[in-house]
Amino acid sequence: MAQTIVHDTHATHGLTHHEIENLRPDDLRSARRLMWVWVDTGLAIFALMALLGVTMRAEQAGWISFGPDVFYSILTLHGVGMISAMALATMGGIWYMMRLEGPLDERVAYWAYGFIVAGVVAVIVSVFPGKFGAAWTFLYPLPFIGATWAPWATGAFLTGMMLVSVGWSIWCVQLLGCIMQRHGSLRNAMGWDYIFHNRAFTEAGKQPPSAQSFAAMVASIDGLLTGAAGMVIGVALLAHLFNPSVQIDPLWAKNVTYFFGHAIANLTIYMACAWVYVGVPRYAGRSYHTSVPLAVAWWGTLIFVLLAYFHHLYMDFVQAQALQYIGEAFSYLSALPTVVVTIFSCLMLVYRSKMRWTLGSIFIYTGLIGWVVGGIGALLDASIPFNNNLHNTLWVPAHFHTYMLGGVLLFVLGFVFMMLEERTGVASALALRWLVGTTVFGGMSTFLLGFYVAGAAGVPRRYATEPPPGPHVASWATVGAIVMLVGMAIAMIEGIRMATTKPQGRLS
Amino acid sequence: MARGPLVLPLFLVLAALAIAVMIGIALSTRASTLELSAIQERAYALRRWWLSALIVVFAALFAITIPSFPYLKAAELTTAKHVPVTAEQFAFPMPAMLPVNTPIVFDVTSKDVNHGFGIYDPESRLLAQVQAMPDYVNHLAVDFKEPGKYTVRCMEFCGVGHAYMQATFEVR
Numbered sequence: 001m002a003q004t005i006v007h008d009t010h011a012t013h014g015l016t017h018h019e020i021e022n023l024r025p026d027d028l029r030s031a032r033r034l035m036w037v038w039v040d041t042g043l044a045i046f047a048l049m050a051l052l053g054v055t056m057r058a059e060q061a062g063w064i065s066f067g068p069d070v071f072y073s074i075l076t077l078h079g080v081g082m083i084s085a086m087a088l089a090t091m092g093g094i095w096y097m098m099r100l101e102g103p104l105d106e107r108v109a110y111w112a113y114g115f116i117v118a119g120v121v122a123v124i125v126s127v128f129p130g131k132f133g134a135a136w137t138f139l140y141p142l143p144f145i146g147a148t149w150a151p152w153a154t155g156a157f158l159t160g161m162m163l164v165s166v167g168w169s170i171w172c173v174q175l176l177g178c179i180m181q182r183h184g185s186l187r188n189a190m191g192w193d194y195i196f197h198n199r200a201f202t203e204a205g206k207q208p209p210s211a212q213s214f215a216a217m218v219a220s221i222d223g224l225l226t227g228a229a230g231m232v233i234g235v236a237l238l239a240h241l242f243n244p245s246v247q248i249d250p251l252w253a254k255n256v257t258y259f260f261g262h263a264i265a266n267l268t269i270y271m272a273c274a275w276v277y278v279g280v281p282r283y284a285g286r287s288y289h290t291s292v293p294l295a296v297a298w299w300g301t302l303i304f305v306l307l308a309y310f311h312h313l314y315m316d317f318v319q320a321q322a323l324q325y326i327g328e329a330f331s332y333l334s335a336l337p338t339v340v341v342t343i344f345s346c347l348m349l350v351y352r353s354k355m356r357w358t359l360g361s362i363f364i365y366t367g368l369i370g371w372v373v374g375g376i377g378a379l380l381d382a383s384i385p386f387n388n389n390l391h392n393t394l395w396v397p398a399h400f401h402t403y404m405l406g407g408v409l410l411f412v413l414g415f416v417f418m419m420l421e422e423r424t425g426v427a428s429a430l431a432l433r434w435l436v437g438t439t440v441f442g443g444m445s446t447f448l449l450g451f452y453v454a455g456a457a458g459v460p461r462r463y464a465t466e467p468p469p470g471p472h473v474a475s476w477a478t479v480g481a482i483v484m485l486v487g488m489a490i491a492m493i494e495g496i497r498m499a500t501t502k503p504q505g506r507l508s
Numbered sequence: 509m510a511r512g513p514l515v516l517p518l519f520l521v522l523a524a525l526a527i528a529v530m531i532g533i534a535l536s537t538r539a540s541t542l543e544l545s546a547i548q549e550r551a552y553a554l555r556r557w558w559l560s561a562l563i564v565v566f567a568a569l570f571a572i573t574i575p576s577f578p579y580l581k582a583a584e585l586t587t588a589k590h591v592p593v594t595a596e597q598f599a600f601p602m603p604a605m606l607p608v609n610t611p612i613v614f615d616v617t618s619k620d621v622n623h624g625f626g627i628y629d630p631e632s633r634l635l636a637q638v639q640a641m642p643d644y645v646n647h648l649a650v651d652f653k654e655p656g657k658y659t660v661r662c663m664e665f666c667g668v669g670h671a672y673m674q675a676t677f678e679v680r
C-alpha cells in the first residue's frame with residue numbers, strides 16, 4: 001500500500017519556507033541539479049566499487065581466481081573509489097544545504113567536482129591498465145620497491161590522489177567562506193557567543209547557526225587540514241618518484257598518510273550528519289534546533305577527528321608513547337558527541353512520534369544503527385590491548401564497512417529517497433519497503449558479520465588468499481553481499497521509477 | 509595474550525543491546541503519540557546521566573588498559589633474550605627454534621617496505637604483533653608459555669606476495 005507524504009510544517013531542509021522562498025526558483029533548481037550531479041556520481045562510483053568488493057570476497061572464498069596482482073589492484077581501486085564515492089555524495093548534499101542558507105558559486109563547485117572526478121579517473125587509469133596495487137595507503141616506500149607495475153602507474157595514482165585533494169580543498173574553502181559570510185565571522189559560525197554569552201545572545205534576538213551548518217563547518221576546517229596533508233604526502237612521494245635520492249622518513253610518511261586517510265573517511269559520516277539533522281525531524285514531524293550541547297559536541301568533533309588517527313599506529317612501537325595514549329583517549333572521546341548528542345537527539349525525536357516509515361526514513365534510521373554498531377567495533381579496536389590482537393585483521397574492514405556501508409551509504413540513500421518522496425508526494429509500497437529492508441539489511445548483516453568473525457579469529461586483512469577460517473567465512477559473507485546488492489538494485493529501480501514519475505509533491 | 513576470541517562475544521553483546529534499544533524506540537512510534545515537550549525534560553536528564561556514565565566507563569577503560577599496553581620499558585629490554593628479525597619482501601628470516609618460558613624480545617625491522625610481524629600460536633590464534641618498518645627497530649616482548657609450532661604472518665600490506673609471507677618456528 002502506498003503512503004501519501006504529508007509535508008511537515010516546520011522546515012524544509014532545515015530552513016523555514018520563508019527562507020527557502022528567498023531563493024529564486026531558477027537558483028533552487030540549479031542548486032538541486034548540481035547536488036544531484038555530485039550525489040549521482042557518488043552512487044555510480046559506489047555501485048562499481050561494490051561489484052569490485054564482492055569480486056574480492058569471491059576470490060577470498062575461492063569461488064574465482066584471478067591472482068594476487070589483479071586482486072591488489074582491485075583492492076587499491078576499491079579503497080580509493082569507495083571513499084571518493086561517499087565523499088562526493090556527502091559533499092554534494094552538504095553543499096546544497098549550505099546553498100539554501102547563503103550564496104555559493106556553482107562554477108567553483110563544478111571545478112571542485114571536476115578535480116575529484118579527474119582524480120578518480122587518474123586512479124582508475126593507474127590500476128587499469130597501469131596495474132598499480134599498493135593499496136589506498138600507498139605506505140612509503142611500498143610504491144617504489146618490488147612494484148609489479150610501471151613507474152608511470154605510480155605517478156598516475158599519486159597525481160590522482162593529489163587531484164582529489166585539490167578538489168576536496170576547493171570545496172572546503174568555498175563552504176567555509178559561505179558559512180563565515182552568512183554568520184559574519186568564524187567566531188559566530190562556531191557559535192562562540194551562543195555558547196558563552198547565551199543570555200545576551202538570545203535576548204538580542206540572534207539565531208545560532210543551524211545544526212547542518214556546524215557539520216559543514218567542521219567538515220571544511222578539518223577538511224582543509226586533511227587536504228593539505230594529502231597534498232604534502234603526494235608531493236613528497238612524487239618528488240621521490242622523479243628523484244629517488246629524495247629520502248622520506250617512513251614513520252613520518254605513515255603518520256601523514258593515516259592522518260589524511262583517517263580524517264577524510266571519518267569526515268564523510270559527519271558530513272552525512274547534516275542530512276540526518278534534516279531528515280529525522282522531518283519524518284518524525286518534530287522540530288530540531290541548535291542547542292548549546294550540539295554546538296559543544298561539534299567543537300569536540302572538530303578536535304577529536306584530527307587526533308584519533310594515532311590509533312592506526314599503535315603497532316609502531318617507535319612512535320612516541322604519548323601519541324599512543326592520545327590515540328586511545330581521543331578515539332574514546334570521539335564517541336561522545338555522536339552518541340550523547342547526535343544519535344541521542346535523533347532517538348528522542350523518534351520516540352513516541354508520528355514517524356513516517358518510508359524508504360527514506362528507514363535508510364536514515366538504520367544508518368544510525370550502523371553508525372553505533374560500527375562505532376562499538378571501532379572502540380574495541382581502538383583499545384590498545386585489543387588492538388594488539390585485531391590490528392590489520394579483518395576486524396578493521398569489519399567496523400569501517402559497518403559505518404561506511406551501514407552508516408554513510410544508508411544516510412545517502414535516505415537523503416536520496418527523502419528527496420524523491422518529496423518530489424513524487426508518495427512513498428514506496430509497503431511490500432517493496434519490506435523487500436528492500438529484508439534483502440539490504442539481512443544481506444548487509446551477513447556480509448559484515450563475516451569480517452567480524454574472521455577478524456576475531458585473527459585472519460589478516462588484505463590477503464588475496466586467506467588462512468583458515470577465512471575462505472569458509474568469505475563464502476557465506478559473499479552470499480550476504482550478493483543478497484545486499486540485489487536489495488540495493490531493487491531500491492535503485494524504485495528510485496529511478498520515482499525520479500521519472502510525474503511529480504505530485506509541493507517542491508516539484 | 510590472544511584476546512581475539514574474547515572480543516567477538518563482547519562486541520555481539522554490546523551491538524545486540526544497542527540494536528535492541530534502537531528497534532525498541534522505532535517500535536515506540538506504534539504506540540500513542542506524545543508531544544516532544546512531554547518527553548524533553550526526562551530525555552535531557554537521561555542524557556546527562558548517559559554522558560556521565562560514558563565518561564566514567566571510558567576513563568575506567570583507559571586506566572584499565574594502560575597496564576596491558578605492549579610498549580616496553582628500558583629495564584625489560586636489557587633482561588630479555590633478543591632475537592633480531594629483518595623482514596623483507598616476502599620472508600621473515602629468523603631462528604627455527606626458540607625457548608619456552610623465557611622472556612624474549614624480538615628486534616623487528618625491515619630491509620625494504622613496511623611489513624607486520626604477527627605471531628600465531630599453535631592453535632592459530634594471533635598472540636602478538638608489531639610493525640616491521642625500514643629505518644626503525646620495534647621491540648616486541650613475548651614469553652612463550654606453550655611449546656609447539658608457531659607461525660609468523662605479515663600483518664601490513666607489502667606487495668604482491670603479502671599473503672604468502674610467513675615463517676614458522678618451534679618453541680621448546
